Amino acid sequence: MQIYLPIAELPISVLMVLGLSGAVGFISGLFGVGGGFLLTPLLIFLDIPPAVAVATVAAQVAGSSMTGVLTYLRRKALDLKLGGVLVSGGIVGTVLGVLFFNTMKRLGQLELVITLSYVTLFSIIGGLMLYDALRAMLRVRAGKPARLKRRGGMHPWWMGLPFRVRFYRSGLYCSVLPIALLAIVIGFIGAVLGVGGGFILVPGLIYFFRIPPAVVVGTSLFQILVTMTGATLLHAVTNQSVDIVLAVLLLLGGVIGAQFGGRAARNLNVESFRLLLALLILSVGLRFAIELFIPPGEPFSVVVPESAR
Amino acid sequence: MRWFTAILAAFAVGLAADAVRAETLIAAMSSHQIQITSNYTGSQLTVFGLVERDGRTVARGDPYDIIVTVRGPRRMLLVREKERLGPIWINRTQRRFADNPVFLHVASNRPIAEMMSNETARRDRIGLVNAERPTGGWVDLDPGARRFRESLVRIMQGKGLYDYEERGVTFLSSALFSAPVDIPATAPTGSYTVDIVLYSGGVPLARQQTNFEVIKTGIEQRLASGAYDWAVLYGLATILLALFLGWGASVIFRRD
Numbered sequence: 001m002q003i004y005l006p007i008a009e010l011p012i013s014v015l016m017v018l019g020l021s022g023a024v025g026f027i028s029g030l031f032g033v034g035g036g037f038l039l040t041p042l043l044i045f046l047d048i049p050p051a052v053a054v055a056t057v058a059a060q061v062a063g064s065s066m067t068g069v070l071t072y073l074r075r076k077a078l079d080l081k082l083g084g085v086l087v088s089g090g091i092v093g094t095v096l097g098v099l100f101f102n103t104m105k106r107l108g109q110l111e112l113v114i115t116l117s118y119v120t121l122f123s124i125i126g127g128l129m130l131y132d133a134l135r136a137m138l139r140v141r142a143g144k145p146a147r148l149k150r151r152g153g154m155h156p157w158w159m160g161l162p163f164r165v166r167f168y169r170s171g172l173y174c175s176v177l178p179i180a181l182l183a184i185v186i187g188f189i190g191a192v193l194g195v196g197g198g199f200i201l202v203p204g205l206i207y208f209f210r211i212p213p214a215v216v217v218g219t220s221l222f223q224i225l226v227t228m229t230g231a232t233l234l235h236a237v238t239n240q241s242v243d244i245v246l247a248v249l250l251l252l253g254g255v256i257g258a259q260f261g262g263r264a265a266r267n268l269n270v271e272s273f274r275l276l277l278a279l280l281i282l283s284v285g286l287r288f289a290i291e292l293f294i295p296p297g298e299p300f301s302v303v304v305p306e307s308a309r
Numbered sequence: 310m311r312w313f314t315a316i317l318a319a320f321a322v323g324l325a326a327d328a329v330r331a332e333t334l335i336a337a338m339s340s341h342q343i344q345i346t347s348n349y350t351g352s353q354l355t356v357f358g359l360v361e362r363d364g365r366t367v368a369r370g371d372p373y374d375i376i377v378t379v380r381g382p383r384r385m386l387l388v389r390e391k392e393r394l395g396p397i398w399i400n401r402t403q404r405r406f407a408d409n410p411v412f413l414h415v416a417s418n419r420p421i422a423e424m425m426s427n428e429t430a431r432r433d434r435i436g437l438v439n440a441e442r443p444t445g446g447w448v449d450l451d452p453g454a455r456r457f458r459e460s461l462v463r464i465m466q467g468k469g470l471y472d473y474e475e476r477g478v479t480f481l482s483s484a485l486f487s488a489p490v491d492i493p494a495t496a497p498t499g500s501y502t503v504d505i506v507l508y509s510g511g512v513p514l515a516r517q518q519t520n521f522e523v524i525k526t527g528i529e530q531r532l533a534s535g536a537y538d539w540a541v542l543y544g545l546a547t548i549l550l551a552l553f554l555g556w557g558a559s560v561i562f563r564r565d
Contacts, residue, residue, distance in 0.1 A: 002348065002350050003347055003348065004345060004346070004347050004348065004349045004350075004494070004529055006525065006528075006529045006530075006532040006533040006536075007532070007533060007536055009495070009497065009498070010494055010495045011348075011349060011350050011351075011494045047495075059547050059548065059551045060551065062548060062551045062552065062555075063550075063551030063552060063554050063555040064555060065555070066551070066552045066554075066555025066556055066559075067555040067556070067558045067559040070555075070556060070559040071559055109399075109400065111400065112399050112400065229548050229551075229552075232544060232547060232548050232551070233541070233544040233545065233548060234544075235544075236536070236540055236541070236543055236544025236547060237540045237541055237544055240536045240537050240540055240543075242536065242543070242544060242547050244532060244536075244543070244546070244547050244550070245347075245532065247547055247550070247551060248550065248554070251550075251551055251554040251555070252554065255554055255555055255557075255558035256558065258558070259558060259562040292397045292398060293396060293397060293398070294398075295393075295398060296391050296398055298464070299390050299391040299392070299398075300388055300389065300390050300391075300457075300460035300461075300463075300464060301388070301389050301391070301400070301464065302386055302387070302388050302389075302460075302461055302464045302465060303386070303387045303389070304384050304385070304386060304387075304411065
């Protein structure tokens with residue numbers, strides 16, 4: 001069954017989109033990430049214009065993180081104060097990101113920026129996660145605790161910068177400056193790549209600020225919910241590139257898949273999942289690296305500038 | 310005496326032109342509007358035509374040839390070429406084709422190369438590469454322009470938006486012909502022009518133009534225009550819908 005997408009201006013198979021978003025939703029529920037980093041490239045691969053893919057996935061990520069936020073709110077695993085700081089930074093980053101996105105599109109280098117960012121981000125983060133997961137697995141094999149104990153009194157220098165604030169639920173006493181910077185970077189990346197940024201925010205909060213993982217996921221979902229809501233609105237107003245029909249299809253598949261993924265996550269070994277997620281992120285990076293480094297079969301490409309519509 | 314010969318010459322030229330214009334083309338479309346609804350997956354139209362000859366026309370030694378050119382809505386197109394920069398490949402040079410049709414369909418009853426010379430095809434802008442050739446001879450001197458135009462045609466053919474059917478026109482009788490035109494679902498909305506040219510022995514005898522349009526209707530049209538005219542409202546509606554579906558999922562799948 002095909003349905004015509006009014007903004008993307010092409011018909012698409014309903015079952016295929018539901019299956020795709022369901023599978024991505026399953027992965028996102030499983031690993032606690034938004035899944036936008038998988039969905040956006042897949043949609044572009046299906047001939048959906050990149051601008052429409054990025055903007056529409058923002059709406060989808062907003063909807064699917066809503067589900068997560070409600071769940072974590074019920075479990076009281078959400079630090080609203082920390083979330084507030086992340087959101088303020090995220091909004092600044094999103095606005096900058098949308099401006100940058102439109103500038104690059106005008107210059108004709110948007111595709112390059114997106115490809116380069118995917119390659120560097122995913123290789124670095126995937127590589128770090130893989131290293132961490134392997135080390136944890138080896139430690140478990142050797143009969144030691146999986147993670148090094150947090151040492152009291154030892155704090156990285158950035159936590160001691162001015163404007164220190166106490167975040168009770170996260171057990172954190174830290175300067176707001178580095179947290180806001182992290183949030184700005186993630187808002188920026190999110191707006192440019194159409195990803196929620198959960199896969200950067202979660203490890204960032206755990207490794208840089210040593211916040212308990214249980215609170216991190218809920219809080220990061222909250223930040224993603226707010227920034228992606230803002231990004232959807234900005235894309236709708238500045239680009240008119242949000243396809244509401246596609247968004248609904250993606251949401252239906254995504255939220256249902258995420259529920260099943262969330263259930264599967266409870267039954268299975270955490271360490272091997274971290275390893276799988278690392279490999280998944282690395283392979284996405286590799287897929288984009290191939291595009292960048294291998295001589296193209298067709299060096300030419302044709303685009304219709306959005307502004308000329 | 311000189312003015313007399315001038316008039317005589319003009320008269321002779323007029324007669325010759327009359328003889329050339331002895332054939333006229335009559336054309337009709339099977340439909341003048343394609344409506345895009347939510348289950349739209351492309352459409353097909355047929356161009357019908359009749360070559361009409363008046364009684365005085367002498368029988369021609371060469372058969373009639375018909376070329377149908379369908380041009381879609383015009384947009385600015387950018388053609389970019391990837392080049393090597395250090396270890397990576399990036400878009401370096403680009404050429405803009407202002408006012409270029411996004412859809413182009415050329416159909417003939419036999420291969421164009423058999424009908425006319427290359428020069429005629431270029432002069433009369435016949436064929437995919439020639440159809441949008443800018444007028445002015447100097448353009449052909451720029452080898453880059455031709456390379457980019459040929460790449461443009463090749464890529465658009467790959468997308469199914471440009472298409473040449475060398476036997477896409479069928480003569481139903483010696484004077485009546487039809488040409489089906491496939492409009493893929495990815496073809497843009499807007500107005501399309503259909504040019505029909507009659508050739509015989511490599512000489513154009515008559516031409517005719519008609520048109521049709523592709524429009525979004527119903528909910529598709531309302532959503533698309535809403536996204537532009539009510540951008541803020543449209544964005545808010547999308548967000549509300551997204552949050553509602555997210556909330557709904559957490560309620561439905563709640564375990565307790």
